[in-house]
Amino acid sequence: MEIPYAAGATRTPRASLPPAVSTLEDPDRDDDAALLAGLRARQPAAFERWVRREAGRLLGVARRLLRNEDDAREAVQEAFLSALRALPQFHGEARLSTWMHRIVVNAALMRLRTRRRKPEQPIEDLLPAFLADGHHAAHPCEWALSPEALLGREETRRLVREAIDHLPESARVVLVLRDVEELDTTTVAGLLGISAGAVKVRLHRARQALRALLDPHLRRGDL
């Protein structure tokens, strides 16, 4: 299986957000070489160590894309087997963790493509409306609280996740890949088989739609 990886493909740095989860720390860097040697030598202990090191994080990635626990676990399982098959073609162009991240994203996207699509609200219904002269049809209001104040509440996190789940899938996937998994536009375009321009349009629409879904709750200070 060809693993789509572009040398130099980057994660987009994310400003002013809590650290740690969004960056790949390097305690595993020294481990990579020894781990790779063990994997290429088909050592069972190396494989188990690799799974224990990566699977939890990869499960989080798969969950965010698939929103179904069974599917997410199966995607992670498929990802490890795919990675083993592709190992002869991996020459250390990227960190092992980065490479695995890409593989599990691919595995999750392949699962999404085989799923039956449920009826979705057209994203156009969630985009802002404008008058003939270009002014907002409904004047936007600022939200009552900052993200930092809101995110301490489980109710907010649940609301936001539900709003993201409500997005049309093509929009939701781009939002997750770009804004959460921090894959750059070119990489996302390759993974989805669409143009970079299409990625940008979908992302912008997804963000607008998310704002629209959250607005009725956050402007009233419900949370």
Added chain:
Amino acid sequence: MTCREFVEFLADYLDGALTSDESGRFDRHLAACPSCVAYMKGYRDAIRLGQAALLSTDEPVPGAVPEKLLEAILRARESAP
């Protein structure tokens, strides 16, 4: 610049992908349009809320591998060619 145009190119503006002339037009529109100031703030906040909500976890040990998943992966490896 209209509000419609402002919203249409908002992502490029926030990404710093506009020319200085174009950014200047955006800045001038923001200075005169409280509605677009509010819209932009909500747009940015929605991005941050989405990121943080999806990355937060309620699991007791974030990043832990469920043992059943580990076992399934190891079993699959054994039976793979």
